Amino acid sequence: MTGQDVIKITDLSVTYSNGHCALDGVNITLHTGTICGLVGVNGAGKSTLFKSIMGFVKPSQGSVKIHGDIAQKALKKNRVAYVPQTEEVDWNFPVLVKDVVMMGRYGHMGFMRIASKADHVAVENALERVGMRAYENRQIGELSGGQKKRVFVARALAQGGDIILLDEPFTGVDIKTEDSLIALFHDLANEGRLILVSTHNLGSVPHFCDEVILINKTVQAYGPVETTFTQENLAKTFGGMLRHHRLIGDDLHDDEDPRGLTVLTDDERPLVLYGEEGGEQIRKLNKKGRKRTT
Amino acid sequence: MDSLYTLLVEPLTYDFMQRALLVSLLIGVVCSVFSCFLVLKGWSLMGDAISHAILPGLAAAFVFGIPLLLGALIAALICAFLTGFLKDHSRVKEDAVMGIVFSGMFALGLVMLTKIETDVHLLHILFGNVLGISRTDLVQTAVIASICTIIMVIKRRDLMLFCFDPVHAGVIGLPVALLSFGLLVLLAMTIVAALKAAGIILVIAMLIAPGAIGFLSARSFDGMMMIAVMASVVSCIAGTIISFHIDAATAPLIVVIQAALFMIALAFGKRIKQHDDQAIATG
Ligand SMILES: Nc1ncnc2c1ncn2[C@@H]1O[C@H](COP(=O)(O)OP(=O)(O)OP(=O)(O)O)[C@@H](O)[C@H]1O
Numbered sequence: 001m002t003g004q005d006v007i008k009i010t011d012l013s014v015t016y017s018n019g020h021c022a023l024d025g026v027n028i029t030l031h032t033g034t035i036c037g038l039v040g041v042n043g044a045g046k047s048t049l050f051k052s053i054m055g056f057v058k059p060s061q062g063s064v065k066i067h068g069d070i071a072q073k074a075l076k077k078n079r080v081a082y083v084p085q086t087e088e089v090d091w092n093f094p095v096l097v098k099d100v101v102m103m104g105r106y107g108h109m110g111f112m113r114i115a116s117k118a119d120h121v122a123v124e125n126a127l128e129r130v131g132m133r134a135y136e137n138r139q140i141g142e143l144s145g146g147q148k149k150r151v152f153v154a155r156a157l158a159q160g161g162d163i164i165l166l167d168e169p170f171t172g173v174d175i176k177t178e179d180s181l182i183a184l185f186h187d188l189a190n191e192g193r194l195i196l197v198s199t200h201n202l203g204s205v206p207h208f209c210d211e212v213i214l215i216n217k218t219v220q221a222y223g224p225v226e227t228t229f230t231q232e233n234l235a236k237t238f239g240g241m242l243r244h245h246r247l248i249g250d251d252l253h254d255d256e257d258p259r260g261l262t263v264l265t266d267d268e269r270p271l272v273l274y275g276e277e278g279g280e281q282i283r284k285l286n287k288k289g290r291k292r293t294t
Numbered sequence: 295m296d297s298l299y300t301l302l303v304e305p306l307t308y309d310f311m312q313r314a315l316l317v318s319l320l321i322g323v324v325c326s327v328f329s330c331f332l333v334l335k336g337w338s339l340m341g342d343a344i345s346h347a348i349l350p351g352l353a354a355a356f357v358f359g360i361p362l363l364l365g366a367l368i369a370a371l372i373c374a375f376l377t378g379f380l381k382d383h384s385r386v387k388e389d390a391v392m393g394i395v396f397s398g399m400f401a402l403g404l405v406m407l408t409k410i411e412t413d414v415h416l417l418h419i420l421f422g423n424v425l426g427i428s429r430t431d432l433v434q435t436a437v438i439a440s441i442c443t444i445i446m447v448i449k450r451r452d453l454m455l456f457c458f459d460p461v462h463a464g465v466i467g468l469p470v471a472l473l474s475f476g477l478l479v480l481l482a483m484t485i486v487a488a489l490k491a492a493g494i495i496l497v498i499a500m501l502i503a504p505g506a507i508g509f510l511s512a513r514s515f516d517g518m519m520m521i522a523v524m525a526s527v528v529s530c531i532a533g534t535i536i537s538f539h540i541d542a543a544t545a546p547l548i549v550v551i552q553a554a555l556f557m558i559a560l561a562f563g564k565r566i567k568q569h570d571d572q573a574i575a576t577g
């Protein structure tokens with residue numbers, strides 16, 4: 001089952017003012033109801049792709065359409081929510097958790113941004129969903145790393161758009177929080193949203209993504225995780241940049257079984273492939289996450 | 295009872311004292327509202343820079359016979375944009391660029407003032423002359439200060455979001471460039487309006503200290519703004535009245551009181567922080 005087209009990127013190229021070409025000829029169509037992983041080395045253009053979707057960088061060529069609108073128009077309709085990297089935020093800023101989530105509602109409010117009953121309800125519901133209701137009167141600096149992340153996810157929820165962009169949401173987050181975030185993403189996708197997540201945790205990708213984009217200035221591969229997230233495509237995308245460990249059949253088994261184990265890691269959670277050379281399949285290290293029902 | 299009257303009410307029976315108090319309150323309120331945004335955005339130096347950089351604008355306005363306010367506004371904007379441009383096109387950090395631009399412009403203004411006869415008095419620009427405020431000055435200051443205060447209070451949530459998370463502001467479709475430009479223009483207008491009464495030194499202090507006091511004492515933005523305004527109002531009233539009794543310059547006295555309030559907030563704020571740490575440590 002694939003949902004409606006939401007983001008249509010055609011022939012997109014982005015060149016920064018210093019002449020550096022960060023994206024070149026990107027063609028992708030993303031659908032509602034999916035979680036899509038965005039994977040690539042540092043400097044591959046992941047953040048640039050986000051910025052293009054948000055209309056913050058001008059394409060030198062091609063276009064990004066959101067529900068058929070150009071980015072600026074889609075933003076005005078509150079279609080897109082963005083969850084920033086933790087380092088981008090000033091945690092000493094005097095705002096309470098509920099104030100931050102309320103910021104997601106500003107686009108729905110009038111000229112003076114006076115919150116209505118509906119806005120308060122939306123904020124409470126969003127905090128409830130990420131399990132942060134009890135912390136609503138904390139100052140944002142008084143939270144742990146995982147809690148901070150959840151507050152910003154709540155802000156995206158309160159905003160109510162059907163596209164949520166997350167730039168490396170799992171850095172500095174422990175496995176338990178990561179799993180609870182992933183469970184939340186599954187629910188959100190099942191409700192018909194598009195979740196686009198950039199990550200360096202290769203091992204998590206098959207664990208929670210439906211689709212994956214492998215990027216390195218150009219799109220190296222794009223499609224369902226099962227068929228796209230292969231060792232071959234990863235090698236193409238990362239070049240020699242991956243840590244690569246292979247345990248062959250003899251090391252693993254005493255019998256004649258020729259299957260071997262490959263561990264690929266970019267950063268944190270490794271990707272484990274198991275099987276005969278060339279025919280290895282993704283093995284999930286951790287099966288706790290909810291399986292999607294589609 | 296009688297002594298209380300001499301202490302608080304008697305100064306205000308004089309016309310010039312009433313005007314001085316009114317003007318310092320007007321400036322105190324608008325500057326303290328501003329200081330919240332400047333402190334949070336990391337633009338504290340901007341007030342310093344702009345208030346120095348308007349000097350050549352004042353001199354030029356006098357020569358060309360245009361309103362002083364307009365000349366100062368143009369100079370202020372040149373300073374802000376030159377800083378932004380040089381920062382983007384060189385490897386020098388923003389504070390250094392800003393320092394060079396505003397001290398250069400200030401020096402240019404000084405040179406111009408020595409070469410041309412104006413009724414712009416350097417000492418008044420530096421230290422202000424709260425007690426020598428004319429009725430027209432008062433009206434002008436009142437109009438500009440009120441407009442700026444009202445705009446900022448009404449748009450405070452947008453401006454706060456612009457300081458806190460400009461990316462999110464952009465994502466929900468707020469005009470980020472306009473907010474940034476608007477804040478600069480309002481800042482330039484406020485400084486120009488405040489300068490005659492308050493002088494550069496007071497304006498710079500008033501554009502930082504109240505926000506810093508509020509930042510140290512409050513956990514929410516509205517709380518911060520309220521504390522900042524209160525601190526500013528208290529120091530303006532106290533400064534004006536005390537200056538009458540001890541025959542001291544009003545503006546510096548206000549700055550001294552604000553600095554004292556800042557120290558108190560620092561001590562008090564620290565205690566809250568320790569208290570918090572203990573609460574976390576014990577459970
Ligand atoms: N504002 C900018 N001006 C010029 N070049 C830039 C700018 N931002 C990014 N780049 C360049 O564009 C390329 C892509 O950067 P981008 O931030 O999109 O990478 P990324 O995939 O997000 O990397 P990371 O994994 O480190 O977050 C990099 O080579 C970077 O140096």
Ligand SMILES: [Mg+2]
Nearest residue numbers: 046047048167
């Ligand atoms: Mg990035």
